[in-house]
Amino acid sequence: MDTLAAPPATRPSNPSWLNRAAGVFAACAGPAAGGAMLVIAWQLISLRIPEIPGPWPTLASAIQVFEHPFHRTGPNDVGMGWNILASLGRVAMGFLLAAAVGIPTGFLIGRFKTLNAICSPVISLLRPVSPLAWLPLGLLLFRAANPAAIWAIFICSIWPIIINTADGVRRIPQDYLNVARVLNLSEWKVFKSILLPSVLPYLITGTRLSIGTAWLVIVAAEMLTGGTGIGFWLWDEWNNMNVEHILVAVFVIGVVGMLLDAALLALGRRYSHKEG
Amino acid sequence: MNDKYVSIEYAGQTFDTRNGPFVALRDINLAVRQGEFVSLIGHSGCGKSTLLNLIAGLAQPTEGVLLCAGREIKGPGPDRAMVFQNHSLLPWLSCFQNVYLAVERVFSKTENKRQLRARTSAALNMVGLRHAEHKLPHEISGGMKQRVGIARALAIEPKVLLLDEPFGALDSLTRAHLQDELLRIVASTGTTAIMVTHDVDEAVLLSDRIVMLSNGPAATIGEILDVPLPRPRNRLALVGDPGYASCHAAVMRFLHQRRVDPRASVEPAATLVAPQTKTTEAGHMERMERNENPTVVEAS
Numbered sequence: 001m002d003t004l005a006a007p008p009a010t011r012p013s014n015p016s017w018l019n020r021a022a023g024v025f026a027a028c029a030g031p032a033a034g035g036a037m038l039v040i041a042w043q044l045i046s047l048r049i050p051e052i053p054g055p056w057p058t059l060a061s062a063i064q065v066f067e068h069p070f071h072r073t074g075p076n077d078v079g080m081g082w083n084i085l086a087s088l089g090r091v092a093m094g095f096l097l098a099a100a101v102g103i104p105t106g107f108l109i110g111r112f113k114t115l116n117a118i119c120s121p122v123i124s125l126l127r128p129v130s131p132l133a134w135l136p137l138g139l140l141l142f143r144a145a146n147p148a149a150i151w152a153i154f155i156c157s158i159w160p161i162i163i164n165t166a167d168g169v170r171r172i173p174q175d176y177l178n179v180a181r182v183l184n185l186s187e188w189k190v191f192k193s194i195l196l197p198s199v200l201p202y203l204i205t206g207t208r209l210s211i212g213t214a215w216l217v218i219v220a221a222e223m224l225t226g227g228t229g230i231g232f233w234l235w236d237e238w239n240n241m242n243v244e245h246i247l248v249a250v251f252v253i254g255v256v257g258m259l260l261d262a263a264l265l266a267l268g269r270r271y272s273h274k275e276g
Numbered sequence: 277m278n279d280k281y282v283s284i285e286y287a288g289q290t291f292d293t294r295n296g297p298f299v300a301l302r303d304i305n306l307a308v309r310q311g312e313f314v315s316l317i318g319h320s321g322c323g324k325s326t327l328l329n330l331i332a333g334l335a336q337p338t339e340g341v342l343l344c345a346g347r348e349i350k351g352p353g354p355d356r357a358m359v360f361q362n363h364s365l366l367p368w369l370s371c372f373q374n375v376y377l378a379v380e381r382v383f384s385k386t387e388n389k390r391q392l393r394a395r396t397s398a399a400l401n402m403v404g405l406r407h408a409e410h411k412l413p414h415e416i417s418g419g420m421k422q423r424v425g426i427a428r429a430l431a432i433e434p435k436v437l438l439l440d441e442p443f444g445a446l447d448s449l450t451r452a453h454l455q456d457e458l459l460r461i462v463a464s465t466g467t468t469a470i471m472v473t474h475d476v477d478e479a480v481l482l483s484d485r486i487v488m489l490s491n492g493p494a495a496t497i498g499e500i501l502d503v504p505l506p507r508p509r510n511r512l513a514l515v516g517d518p519g520y521a522s523c524h525a526a527v528m529r530f531l532h533q534r535r536v537d538p539r540a541s542v543e544p545a546a547t548l549v550a551p552q553t554k555t556t557e558a559g560h561m562e563r564m565e566r567n568e569n570p571t572v573v574e575a576s
Binding site: 176181182183184194198273 | 368
């Protein structure tokens with residue numbers, strides 16, 4: 001009997017770390033292969049077109065750029081860290097303003113059909129306009145580059161927030177509202193315990209879409225307005241004809257955008273609920 | 277005990293549709309005693325859920341009046357707790373939090389947090405779910421979810437417990453188990469209960485009276501059957517019980533007759549002008565003992 005009982009006890013401990021290692025390997029294999037393909041294609045292009053620097057010179061240049069990310073020696077020589085923070089700051093500013101206006105607007109539009117009828121055509125008309133088309137109006141209104149860039153972010157962030165919030169409010173199951181009615185919950189309690197948790201996943205989807213667009217737009221806006229920021233830096237390096245730095249900027253923009261998206265995706269997963 | 281704890285007087289419900297008014301219910305007269313268990317049974321679409329919604333206050337009758345404990349029902353309220361067919365638990369709250377939300381609403385003015393928590397735990401304990409109180413609804417089975425729904429409804433000590441096909445979505449073994457549990461809980465708490473169902477066995481097993489609704493549109497109470505089986509009731513002991521069988525047969529006969537010809541009873545009803553409120557319980561029992569075809573009483 002002892003010999004029969006012994007094997008199952010030792011079995012699970014053996015492959016557990018092996019399984020985990022295999023899992024990590026399997027998860028990394030795809031991205032590693034994709035990255036390798038990108039580097040190979042890049043290398044081939046740089047061999048054919050001599051103006052485009054290859055991966056290794058670019059990497060060397062990137063290491064140089066990131067050696068002192070927070071140095072500040074002059075208006076046109078600011079560390080990469082400061083540039084990224086300046087761009088992120090503008091995105092945050094514009095996005096927070098958009099959320100402050102867009103979330104309540106979305107709730108109202110989702111709740112009241114009349115308001116939806118009034119606002120829907122206006123949103124449909126304004127939404128497809130490129131946020132950069134609003135930049136001159138921003139410059140005219142605020143007479144400064146920085147608020148104009150924030151204005152462009154505000155405009156492009158607000159539509160996905162409004163539309164997704166309104167959609168989430170419209171999709172709240174009637175059953176949940178019936179629970180609130182049977183219990184006679186107060187308006188605040190209904191909002192806090194039912195409306196908000198029910199709408200939150202939609203709201204986070206809206207946020208993800210608007211942050212994605214905002215990050216696209218800020219680079220373009222900074223190219224036009226100048227000053228600081230990753231977009232301005234990229235344009236500045238174009239004027240200096242430093243193509244390696246341009247490629248570094250492209251990767252930095254890509255990585256920051258990817259991290260923003262991943263962070264919001266994780267947030268969305270945290271607040272999503274499985275319909276029971 | 278109050279003989280007219282829930283009282284429905286000449287209630288009717290008409291919906292305005294694109295094709296003009298649609299009469300869902302008409303001339304509903306019913307009085308439910310305190311502590312009584314009443315089932316509403318009928319074919320789907322006969323308006324039994326509409327009637328329950330009227331009692332819950334989720335909808336307003338277009339005619340007549342509904343009273344609960346002597347007061348007119350003007351809207352929904354926690355004195356009439358509802359167990360929904362699809363449990364309607366909030367998926368972002370744990371079982372405990374779902375029940376606590378209701379308990380907090382009703383008792384937070386008079387009790388402190390510790391007492392509210394104790395009430396919540398007691399309610400979950402009553403349905404045997406103390407161990408799963410911190411789980412989210414999607415982590416537990418359908419039967420357990422419905423038990424949380426029952427705990428939520430009973431935790432607020434309602435005057436009337438309303439059940440809208442509470443076990444309709446469950447498999448038959450789970451359903452039987454929950455019916456037994458509901459029998460036990462209702463017996464121990466003495467709650468007045470009104471249940472919508474389309475399951476004849478369930479209606480006979482649980483009810484003191486079965487209210488049979490005629491087919492819609494313009495549905496009304498076709499017949500009210502007393503179930504004189506002694507309590508506590510035991511599912512197994514009732515299998516061969518002649519009283520159980522005759523109740524079951526009476527309900528089946530009513531439902532079957534309606535399905536074959538929904539208008540079958542209209543002609544005889546015109547001659548039998550006795551309003552259904554006058555049908556005495558004694559008369560019903562007598563008929564049942566003689567195992568007669570129950571008289572169909574319908575005001576038209």
